[in-house]
Amino acid sequence: MGRLINESGLRVDGRRPDELRPIKVEIGVLKNADGSAYIELGKNKVVVAVYGPKEVHPRHMALPDRAVLRCRYHMSPFSTDTRKNPAPSRREIEISKVIREALEPSLMLSDYPRTAIHVYLEVLQSDGSSRVAGISAASVALADAGINMRDLVVGCSAGKVDGVVVLDLNDTEDKEGEADLPVSIMPNLNQVTLLQMDGMLSSEEFSKAFEMALTGCRKIYEVQRNALLTKYFGTSQPSQVEEE
Amino acid sequence: MSAVKKSIVVEQLRKAQLLQLLSKGNRMDGRGPLDYRPITVETHVIEKAEGSARVTIGNTQVIAGVKVDLGDPFPDTPDKGLLIVNAEVLPLASPYAEPGPPDEDAIELARVVDRGVRESQMLNLSELALLPGKRVYAVFVDVSVLNVDGNLFDTTSYAVVAALATTRMPGYTVVNGEVKKTGETPPLPIQTIPVSVTMARIGDVIIVDPTSEEEAVMDARITLTSDGRGNLCAGQKGQSGTLTFEHVMFAAQTSRAKGEEIRELLRKGVGSAKV
Numbered sequence A: 001m002g003r004l005i006n007e008s009g010l011r012v013d014g015r016r017p018d019e020l021r022p023i024k025v026e027i028g029v030l031k032n033a034d035g036s037a038y039i040e041l042g043k044n045k046v047v048v049a050v051y052g053p054k055e056v057h058p059r060h061m062a063l064p065d066r067a068v069l070r071c072r073y074h075m076s077p078f079s080t081d082t083r084k085n086p087a088p089s090r091r092e093i094e095i096s097k098v099i100r101e102a103l104e105p106s107l108m109l110s111d112y113p114r115t116a117i118h119v120y121l122e123v124l125q126s127d128g129s130s131r132v133a134g135i136s137a138a139s140v141a142l143a144d145a146g147i148n149m150r151d152l153v154v155g156c157s158a159g160k161v162d163g164v165v166v167l168d169l170n171d172t173e174d175k176e177g178e179a180d181l182p183v184s185i186m187p188n189l190n191q192v193t194l195l196q197m198d199g200m201l202s203s204e205e206f207s208k209a210f211e212m213a214l215t216g217c218r219k220i221y222e223v224q225r226n227a228l229l230t231k232y233f234g235t236s237q238p239s240q241v242e243e244e
Numbered sequence B: 001m002s003a004v005k006k007s008i009v010v011e012q013l014r015k016a017q018l019l020q021l022l023s024k025g026n027r028m029d030g031r032g033p034l035d036y037r038p039i040t041v042e043t044h045v046i047e048k049a050e051g052s053a054r055v056t057i058g059n060t061q062v063i064a065g066v067k068v069d070l071g072d073p074f075p076d077t078p079d080k081g082l083l084i085v086n087a088e089v090l091p092l093a094s095p096y097a098e099p100g101p102p103d104e105d106a107i108e109l110a111r112v113v114d115r116g117v118r119e120s121q122m123l124n125l126s127e128l129a130l131l132p133g134k135r136v137y138a139v140f141v142d143v144s145v146l147n148v149d150g151n152l153f154d155t156t157s158y159a160v161v162a163a164l165a166t167t168r169m170p171g172y173t174v175v176n177g178e179v180k181k182t183g184e185t186p187p188l189p190i191q192t193i194p195v196s197v198t199m200a201r202i203g204d205v206i207i208v209d210p211t212s213e214e215e216a217v218m219d220a221r222i223t224l225t226s227d228g229r230g231n232l233c234a235g236q237k238g239q240s241g242t243l244t245f246e247h248v249m250f251a252a253q254t255s256r257a258k259g260e261e262i263r264e265l266l267r268k269g270v271g272s273a274k275v
Helices: A090-106 A130-144 A171-176 A203-233 B008-023 B104-119 B152-165 B212-217 B245-270
Strands: A023-027 A035-041 A044-054 A068-075 A116-125 A154-161 A164-167 A179-186 A191-201 B039-043 B051-057 B060-071 B082-089 B129-131 B135-147 B172-175 B178-181 B195-202 B205-208 B220-226 B232-238
Touching: A023 A130, A023 A203, A035 A130, A044 A130, A068 A090, A068 A130, A090 A116, A090 A130, A090 A179, A090 A191, A090 B104, A090 B232, A116 A130, A130 A154, A130 A179, A130 A203, A154 A171, A154 A191, A154 A203, A164 A203, A179 A203, A191 A203, A191 B104, A191 B245, A203 B245, B008 B195, B008 B205, B008 B212, B039 B152, B039 B245, B051 B152, B060 B152, B082 B104, B082 B152, B104 B135, B104 B152, B104 B195, B104 B220, B104 B232, B129 B172, B135 B152, B152 B195, B152 B220, B152 B245, B195 B212, B195 B245, B205 B245, B220 B245, B232 B245
Parallel strands: A068 A116, B082 B135
Antiparallel strands: A023 A035, A035 A044, A044 A116, A154 A164, A154 A179, A179 A191, A191 B232, B039 B051, B051 B060, B060 B135, B129 B135, B172 B178, B195 B205, B195 B220, B220 B232
């Protein structure tokens, strides 16, 4: 056994391979925003604000048939072990793009022609898998903003550490593990909206990690749903969605 | 990055036409869904670069150049050499490309290609450390896209791989704790040939190697890179459409199968039986 999985098969933070970290989702945390949400996943702390639909700047960027969706994923300088330069990095620009593409299929953008919807994701503390935590929060923030949508989008990662396929990588596992597979889905429509991968996975490991990420997504979906029910109905209820 | 300007009406007409063809297993240029356009690989095209390659897939053309220098290692990997991949879509590459700093598409392109090369462990970066923590080899791969006709991910990836595989770098050695030039030009420590396979979903059909015309109407794109040992080592879904779970598994399978074919072609292209 290596350093990331101990003799009892547990991970550096004591989790089993298929176990999520503690998760918390809150809605309506920023009063100025049209919609907002806050997520904690392990030590990840991400706050998301949605502004819009609003006028498009510059104007020529407006689309005649639908809204423009703009996403900005940004890490605070104090969010990492060594200070992160606050200027957007190439990594952040790429992640902003894939997050936009992950959220866009869920939104009925054609209901808001000639407008822009802005989604700002600020990673206050990062602890591995922050992009998928951000996606899960961004989707409920969009729901909180009242943007018409087909389904929520929920994200979760899987990967491989010390030869074992595991769910929801933390910072250490992300940096020192062998593979990372972040996935986001629309859980009721069974559609994949984000999939990235780096590291090394055999055929079987890829299938297993992908399945595991899907199961993780469904668990996080329950948390999103309960957060929305709590904010808008004052109660949380068990899901009506059937397990696959 | 797209060489075909998007217009709602044209897009929908073209999509309808493509879908009709695809339902019979055909494409605009006569290919089947899982056929690549002709691929050419030419190496040693820039004498001043330590390694270089021009790769074309159909009308898409890119050129990759490798420069090897000495550098300081990253603090978190003191005993490894540096690998830096950058890509630029030149303004001469398409009527819709513009000069300026790389936009998000170019950044994504470079990062996805970088991931494939890095994560497949194509280069043994540990062998590129001279004085761990102090002085290491820095391998810079710069890619210029010369003509855009779709599938920049694969074209760029093959050019980077071919350029790296044929690089002869200035050799250095450590004498009494100092880095000295040896005068030799050894190859890079190559361990495997990663192959990126990019697929597009149009309607319910998955095709490989989309042209610009196909990219303009695709719903979603997925790039998966395999190494020479049957592992997947990098992946990226793109575009604002979705994939079903079955699409993802089909793409994983297709990436490995097509990857084997193209790996043979790249091996021939770089003329090295070793890898």
